[in-house]
Structure formats: structure tokens, C-alpha cells
């Protein structure tokens with residue numbers, strides 16, 4: 001986020017403009033009130049010197065989340081050595097100021113100093129126009145003459161009055177290295193009132209996506225996400241006897257050194273309000289992520305891409321085979337042609353294998369470009385074979401982590417000399433092979449490393465290998481080569497975080513595990529993440545039926561792993577037609593609200609729908625796996641009750657004309673004549 005550097009003149013609340021973000025400071029009471037017409041939130045430095053959260057309100061629904069009278073809460077929750085800074089710490093105000101921030105919003109800084117003197121804490125609060133979301137961070141400055149270690153932070157430091165209600169928490173799994181049916185499954189849990197809580201373990205190699213939503217029985221809800229790629233533990237619990245609900249979110253094994261007068265910034269997190277169901281929580285999250293956080297898509301009109309990836313051949317690739325595939329891919333309408341693992345001399349030895357590419361990999365890349373496609377390349381940046389030149393020259397650059405990615409060793413990315421080598425190599429690789437797209441791969445991008453010979457603190461591996469490791473390396477390469485776009489993959493979507501969304505234009509979800517797993521991945525991932533972050537790899541074993549291709553219709557990039565020269569003419573024609581259909585609908589689905597109608601299961605029928613408010617159109621993919629029912633009564637959601645719509649199907653020739661109210665309450669039949677059949681439903685407004 002860029003600061004424009006304009007310091008705003010703060011006006012009183014009475015001057016608040018709808019849609020515009022403002023921050024109001026009352027110097028008599030030391031109260032800050034931030035509002036953008038969607039939400040209003042206030043914080044106070046009390047006369048006793050405690051910096052406390054007062055409330056966050058939804059100005060449109062009237063919902064309020066107020067601090068609990070029994071449990072004062074502060075956004076300041078951090079420990080450095082034995083000093084704990086929280087709601088019981090007395091501060092005095094050093095400075096306060098606000099700046100405008102892009103895209104449209106305001107950033108309030110409140111600089112506090114501990115009265116005992118060891119630290120300065122800066123609270124940073126962001127509001128963006130038209131989003132019911134508060135983004136938050138904290139800066140710790142060590143004012144002592146000795147280095148300190150930040151050992152604990154609470155990134156989601158919110159405690160609210162429970163109003164005597166019961167609460168349900170909602171979380172989503174991420175992909176696991178050992179493929180399981182639970183990948184991307186959603187979990188909904190009623191909080192017990194005795195305080196045992198629901199936990200989310202997120203980040204690289206974690207179990208869940210870095211997002212958590214909570215609501216009461218009257219649809220009053222909030223959601224939170226954190227912008228950190230390492231491992232975190234987040235929890236929400238209710239203490240009914242004391243009358244509060246409490247969030248916490250910790251970076252695991254934090255031990256970050258801070259030099260005298262040095263600073264440490266807590267990873268950004270956000271908290272948003274919604275009123276309604278989990279689809280509404282997801283939509284509000286996604287709108288915020290897409291307009292404030294996410295790496296912009298390469299081209300909104302032609303993204304998500306249809307891609308081809310060479311993994312159908314595993315590492316048995318060569319220039320001639322790839323050229324033949326490129327010819328057919330271009331004819332099919334594929335936009336991005338990616339050469340997967342196996343192009344290099346070895347893992348960590350990022351030079352093209354001369355036996356496979358006698359004319360050089362750049363010759364293939366140029367050929368792909370001449371066919372009008374982008375050229376993508378596999379890059380497992382945190383891995384290197386023991387026999388690679390880099391590890392033979394620098395055996396100590398390996399991490400203590402042993403993920404064993406195709407037999408390779410792990411590299412420690414937060415070790416300065418290894419980092420510098422890797423950034424140089426990546427830039428050379430991009431330039432030499434004319435690369436447009438990097439398929440980042442490997443296993444666990446935030447390596448564990450306790451080596452005392454590296455430049456990071458040996459006890460701070462999780463934080464260092466995230467922020468000063470993978471994040472630092474990727475950002476340095478992206479800064480040097482800003483026109484190259486990156487795809488997040490670590491064998492699968494195993495780092496589903498909002499920091500990931502800032503650096504990559506998409507993320508793999510499932511890893512070529514077939515139609516059902518692809519639909520499950522999209523179903524779960526499109527709660528926290530915009531659909532473009534649900535990329536799917538389609539293995540050849542899926543075959544060429546509408547059931548297979550429809551399974552990839554809804555979501556992020558659709559990646560074909562097919563050996564294209566083996567296809568019959570009629571298969572090529574079918575695939576070409578399906579690719580065109582995907583392209584016709586991807587932008588609608590990208591910006592629409594996702595309605596999760598029925599989750600996929602092996603013996604079930606599933607349905608997922610998108611509604612685009614701007615065009616008043618809806619698209620749904622309805623799929624029958626091994627279920628018995630030949631029809632499905634589909635009740636679409638989100639339509640305008642009074643509007644009359646035309647409903648048509650991609651397979652069934654039937655056409656309906658009904659009002660939104662009729663369609664939503666009575667539904668209509670979708671024909672699924674036999675097991676493994678499918679349908680794509682289109683709902684369009686009549687003039």
C-alpha cells in the first residue's frame with residue numbers, strides 16, 4: 001500500500017461523508033473514531049493511561065461489537081523479553097497523525113510510549129472506502145540500550161461483549177501434502193460457553209486457510225484474516241460466565257531480535273463485519289482482498305488464464321514434444337504454456353538440460369511466444385539437490401528442515417548469502433529463458449532452520465523464513481522483474497494466506513487430484529479467497545466429458561495436463577469449445593458473489609453459483625457424482641425478486657422465464673440423467 005503522504009485535516013464526526021474514510025481525534029478525551037460509512041470503530045487512551053478498544057459497529061445493519069465491561073481489551077498485545085504490553089500497560093501519547101492511503105482510505109497512527117520507558121508502540125489503523133473492514137498493525141520500538149526479543153504477539157487482539165448469545169465459528173482447511181478428502185473442507189462449530197474454543201493452524205504446512213469467521217444466531221458476524229505466511233495459531237473462544245468472546249492469533253515459535261532503537265512490525269491483520277450467512281462473510285472478505293490486498297491480475301479481461309502444463313509427461317520432456325503440444329495448445333485457445341519440473345539440469349541447478357533442449361530453452365520460449373502464448377516455468381526456489389553446484393560449493397546453505405522434495409534438500413531462504421545467490425539466479429533464469437510466469441513449487445515454503453551459522457536467529461526460524469525468507473526473496477525478484485507473474489504452489493495450496501494473495505496472482509488448490517477434488521477445493525477456497533485464487537490442475541485421467549470439464553468451469557486458472565498430440569480430432573473440438581465457454585464466463589465469476597449451494601461428495605450432487613451484481617446475471621455449475629437422483633431442484637440465490645429472468649442450460653435445451661422471486665423460492669429442475677453428469681446454468685435478466 002502506498003502512502004500519498006497527504007496529512008488530512010481531521011474534521012468532526014458531523015462532517016463525515018458517506019463512502020469516504022475519516023478519522024476523528026478528540027483531544028479532550030483521547031478518543032479516536034474511524035469511520036467510512038460502513039463501519040465505525042473507536043479507541044481510547046484512558047485518563048489512567050490504558051489504550052483500549054471501545055467498539056466496532058456496522059453502520060448499515062446496526063450491529064455493534066463492544067468491548068466487554070468484564071474484560072478490557074487493547075489492540076496492543078505484544079511481549080518483548082519479560083515486558084508484556086497489553087490492556088494493563090500504562091502509556092502516554094507521543095504523537096498521533098493520519099494519512100490518506102491507496103486505494104482510497106485513511107491510515108491513523110497513534111504513537112504511545114510505555115510510562116516505564118522500555119518501548120514505544122505505534123498503533124496503525126486503516127480503513128478503506130466502501131469496505132466494512134478495519135486493517136490493523138502494531139510497531140514495537142526498542143528504547144533500551146540492549147537488544148530485545150519479541151517472543152509473543154497477538155495479531156487478532158479483539159475481545160467483545162458476548163451479549164449473552166451463542167456463537168458459531170467457521171473455518172476452511174487448506175491442502176495437505178498427503179491428499180485427503182478433508183482438503184478444503186469447511187468446518188462449522190458452535191462455541192461452547194466454557195471457553196474451550198476453536199483453533200485455526202494456518203500458514204505454510206498448516207492445516208487451515210488463514211481466515212476465521214464468527215456469527216451469532218441473529219446473523220451478526222465478523223471475520224478476520226492475517227497477512228503472514230509462516231505458521232500461526234489462531235483461536236476464538238467464549239467465556240459465558242464472564243460474558244465475552246475473545247480472539248487470539250500468535251506467530252508460532254516467535255523469537256525475533258530487535259536491536260536498540262530498532263523496530264519490529266507485527267504482520268497486518270484485518271477484522272470485518274457482516275450480517276448474514278457465511279457466503280456474505282466470504283463475499284465481504286473477497287471484495288476487500290481484491291481491492292486492497294491482492295496482487296492485481298495480469299489482465300482482468302483475460303484472466304484467469306487457460307493454461308497447459310507439461311506434468312502429463314512428468315519429467316520426460318524435450319523440445320520436440322513440447323513444440324508439438326504448443327502447436328495444439330495455441331489452437332485450443334490456451335494462453336499460458338508452462339514447462340513443469342524436469343526442464344533444468346537438476347533441482348537447484350536452474351540451467352536448461354542441454355540433452356532435452358539442444359537449441360536452448362529460450363528457443364522453445366520464443367516459439368511459444370510466436371504462437372501468441374505466455375511462457376511459464378517451474379521454479380522450486382527453496383529446494384536444491386545435494387549434487388547441485390550450489391550445495392556442493394556451499395553445503396551449509398541447506399536448512400535443517402528435510403522436506404525431501406523429489407529427493408532434494410531444503411535451502412534456508414533467510415540466510416543472506418543463499419538469498420542473494422537465489423535472487424541473482426532467478427533474474428538470470430527469467431532473462432535467459434524469456435519467462436512471463438513462474439510456477440513456484442516445492443514443499444513447505446517456510447523452512448525450519450535452527451542453524452547457528454546462518455544470518456537469522458536460530459530460534460526465530462518460523463518468522464525469519466517467512467518474512468525475511470520466502471517473502472524477501474520473492475519480493476526482490478518481483479521488484480527486479482515486475483512483469484513476471486507468480487503462481488503459488490507448494491505441491492498444492494498449502495500456504496493459503498492473505499500474505500500469499502499479496503504476492504501471487506493465483507494459487508493452486510488441489511494438485512491434479514481429479515474432478516471431485518477440484519470441485520471440493522473450489523467450494524472451500526472460495527469462502528476466504530476470490531475465485532481466481534482457486535486454481536485447478538486437470539489431469540489426463542479425468543477424460544474428456546462435460547462432467548470433467550464442467551468440474552473446472554468455476555474458479556481460478558484452468559490448467560490442462562493433457563498430452564495433447566494423443567487427442568482425437570473430436571476431443572480437440574470438444575476441448576476447444578469448453579475452453580471458449582470457460583473464457584466467456586470467467587470474468588463474471590471472478591467479480592461475482594459466490595453462493596455455496598451444496599458441497600461436493602463422492603455419492604452426492606453438488607452445486608455452486610455466482611451472482612454478478614453489475615450485470616444482474618448468475619452462473620451455476622451443478623454436478624452429479626455417483627448420486628442416484630436424475631434431477632436436482634435448484635434454487636438460485638441473490639437474484640432481484642421483481643426482475644424477470646431467462647434461464648438456459650449448456651446441455652438441456654429447456655428455457656425458463658420467471659421472476660427472481662419465483663426462481664429463488666420454487667427453484668427449477670436441472671437434468672442430471674446419469675451418474676457423473678453435469679450442467680451449467682445461466683440466468684440472465686430480460687429487458
Ligand SMILES: [Zn+2]
Pocket residue numbers: 398399400412414415449450451454456
Ligand atoms: Zn537457516
